[in-house]
Amino acid sequence: MTASDSWISAQADWLGNRAEIRVDRDCPRLITTAEHLIDVLRHLRDDPECRFEQLIDLAGLDYAEYGQTEWSTDEATATGFSRASVAATSARYSFADPHPPARQDGRFAAAYHLLSLSHNRRVRVVARCASGAWPTLPSVRTLWHCADWYEREAFDLFGIVFEGHPDLRRILTDYGFIGHPLRKDFPLSGHMEVRYDPDLRRVIYQPVTIEPRVGVPKVRRGEGHG
Numbered sequence: 001m002t003a004s005d006s007w008i009s010a011q012a013d014w015l016g017n018r019a020e021i022r023v024d025r026d027c028p029r030l031i032t033t034a035e036h037l038i039d040v041l042r043h044l045r046d047d048p049e050c051r052f053e054q055l056i057d058l059a060g061l062d063y064a065e066y067g068q069t070e071w072s073t074d075e076a077t078a079t080g081f082s083r084a085s086v087a088a089t090s091a092r093y094s095f096a097d098p099h100p101p102a103r104q105d106g107r108f109a110a111a112y113h114l115l116s117l118s119h120n121r122r123v124r125v126v127a128r129c130a131s132g133a134w135p136t137l138p139s140v141r142t143l144w145h146c147a148d149w150y151e152r153e154a155f156d157l158f159g160i161v162f163e164g165h166p167d168l169r170r171i172l173t174d175y176g177f178i179g180h181p182l183r184k185d186f187p188l189s190g191h192m193e194v195r196y197d198p199d200l201r202r203v204i205y206q207p208v209t210i211e212p213r214v215g216v217p218k219v220r221r222g223e224g225h226g
Contacts, residue, residue, distance in 0.1 A: 007049060007121065014043065019125075027122040034130040034137050041125060041143055044114060052114035052123060055140070058150035060158030061109040061126070064101030064184040065089045093187040093212040101185045108135035108160055129160060139164040157182040176205070187212040 008021055008028040015021065019032040019040050032040050044052045070091050090099045101107065112125040129135035139162040141147045151162040152171040159180035162168060170177065174194075179186055189212045197204045 007119070008123070010049060011043075011047075014047075015040070024124070027124055029124045029126060031126050031128070033128050037125075037127040038138050038140065038143070041112065041114075041140055044123065044125070045143060050116065050123075051118040052116045052121070054115040054117065055112060055144035055146055055150070056115050056122075057111075057113040058140075058147055058154060059111045059113075060154035060160050060182065061111055062101075062107060062158060062182065062184045063109065064103050064107050066103065068102065090185045091188075093185075095187070095208075095211070098185070098187075105131060108158060110137055110154055110160060112140070134161045135159065136161045136163055138162070139168075141165060156180070159183065 008023070008030075012021060015030070018036040019030040022029045022031065030040060044050045065088075068089050070089050090101055093099060106128055108129040110127050110129070112127070114123050114125065116122070127137055129137050135158075137160060139147065139151055141151065141162075141164070148165070148167070149171060151160075151165050152168060154160045155162060155165075155168050156170040156172050157180055173181065178191055181190065187208075189208050189210055191208060192205050193208045194203055194205055196202070
């Protein structure tokens with residue numbers, strides 16, 4: 001912990017079991033739960049030693065298959081890295097046999113990036129969603145009004161439900177869009193495609209006609225490489 005991050009250690013007694021303190025390379029990070037999220041964020045905003053007046057960003061997180069990879073990079077050839085012999089993640093998606101995420105419990109979270117203009121500090125708060133049919137978190141719109149569209153974006157892209165939000169609806173995807181495109185188990189090609197039908201003379205929606213695939217990265221060697 002650097003001298004500039006020492007303020008967070010002074011908050012350890014108050015945080016107690018409300019949040020776990022970690023120090024990343026760029027800024028301190030607090031890991032909390034849906035139950036304690038509002039209390040932690042209100043304290044960070046109002047406490048004179050914190051004074052995080054601004055919510056800079058709010059982003060959804062999907063920890064499914066966290067730490068796993070589709071690639072075996074121990075051996076490289078002139079044409080690229082070797083592929084795993086079997087599908088390791090849902091990146092290798094098939095509509096006939098969709099590969100589900102390996103992890104479900106505690107899968108979703110949201111990251112809140114806060115800025116203190118008074119003390120010139122930043123902090124990141126990561127809140128794990130409550131388990132259930134839908135991943136849920138309390139809305140923080142009453143603390144920062146700018147959270148309105150941020151929470152709608154996380155709902156649209158990750159399917160995180162923010163309880164107490166006055167107008168929680170999609171904001172980036174099209175009307176009638178099915179699914180949440182930034183979830184790890186969502187196919188890269190999507191489920192539906194849009195095209196113009198010359199016979200009907202209108203735009204129509206239909207199931208995708210291409211099979212999802214994962215591109216193979218290439219390694220470019222210098223001239224004369226053995």
